[in-house]
Amino acid sequence: MEAYALDAATTAFDESRDRLETILAWLSGPESAGLTHAELEPRLQVTSRELFCQLVQDHLDLRAQREPRLAEVVDADQVPRDTVEARRARTLATVFGDVRLERFAYRARAHADLHPADAVLNLPAEQHSHGLRRLAAVEAARGWFAEAAWSVAQATGQRLGNRQVEQLTQRAAVDFGQFYATRSPPLCQAGDVLVLSCDGKGVVMRPQALRPATAKAATSHKLATRLSKGEQRHRKRLAEVGCVYDRAPIPRTPGEILPAPDQPPHPAAPDHGRGASGWSPASPPTPPG
Numbered sequence: 001m002e003a004y005a006l007d008a009a010t011t012a013f014d015e016s017r018d019r020l021e022t023i024l025a026w027l028s029g030p031e032s033a034g035l036t037h038a039e040l041e042p043r044l045q046v047t048s049r050e051l052f053c054q055l056v057q058d059h060l061d062l063r064a065q066r067e068p069r070l071a072e073v074v075d076a077d078q079v080p081r082d083t084v085e086a087r088r089a090r091t092l093a094t095v096f097g098d099v100r101l102e103r104f105a106y107r108a109r110a111h112a113d114l115h116p117a118d119a120v121l122n123l124p125a126e127q128h129s130h131g132l133r134r135l136a137a138v139e140a141a142r143g144w145f146a147e148a149a150w151s152v153a154q155a156t157g158q159r160l161g162n163r164q165v166e167q168l169t170q171r172a173a174v175d176f177g178q179f180y181a182t183r184s185p186p187l188c189q190a191g192d193v194l195v196l197s198c199d200g201k202g203v204v205m206r207p208q209a210l211r212p213a214t215a216k217a218a219t220s221h222k223l224a225t226r227l228s229k230g231e232q233r234h235r236k237r238l239a240e241v242g243c244v245y246d247r248a249p250i251p252r253t254p255g256e257i258l259p260a261p262d263q264p265p266h267p268a269a270p271d272h273g274r275g276a277s278g279w280s281p282a283s284p285p286t287p288p289g
Contacts, residue, residue: 012062053097073106081106095131137172188246
């Protein structure tokens with residue numbers, strides 16, 4: 001049994017080695033010798049993703065071969081699983097590409113199958129990996145779901161629909177409340193100041209949520225240089241965003257704000273050749289008249 005395990009580990013990554021040797025042979029051959037770096041980069045981006053996808057696949061295949069068959073499996077409701085099905089497969093979409101995972105399925109009549117290997121790998125119930133979920137959520141926070149799908153495709157080569165990006169982002173935020181409930185902010189110290197920060201933000205509205213005048217302006221086909229006053233090119237409304245927090249004050253000396261004429265300005269304060277009142281200390285303003 002030990003000899004079999006050693007032999008499986010030796011040959012498990014043969015396909016990955018073959019793929020790597022193919023890449024090295026192409027890089028050292030005449031076809032790549034005439035390419036510019038701009039032509040070489042996208043080609044290696046694709047081949048590197050394919051190589052890493054094969055590495056993940058070979059690793060999962062090796063784990064499937066080494067997975068032990070459990071003598072007794074009982075679920076959370078204390079229902080025993082008396083039947084075992086080997087080689088139960090599922091697909092996992094990763095940041096490198098789709099891979100196929102095989103594992104034991106422990107079964108009982110009228111109950112869902114159990115896959116202990118899924119728990120060991122911490123696999124999601126859906127197809128997309130946690131890496132794709134995290135990337136989709138990060139990109140979706142920057143703008144529209146269509147832009148997020150495009151960014152994911154550029155970074156990974158995996159094409160997701162707008163609805164898929166939206167669903168992955170929603171799943172990534174399901175434990176939002178629980179996350180912050182376990183992370184209580186520290187109490188402020190004596191002498192800290194309370195800061196209130198407010199800013200206006202233009203929010204794109206759904207067409208049916210626009211006021212009649214704004215909806216009419218949004219459907220206008222005027223040139224950007226001929227927009228009327230109050231017309232909103234992107235159907236935006238202004239939302240006020242506020243943030244309240246406390247922080248320790250940062251004392252500043254008068255010299256940091258307005259240095260003396262014979263001293264260089266403080267590094268934190270840009271030197272525009274003028275004081276806080278808008279005129280140079282070396283040359284007082286001319287009185288009017």
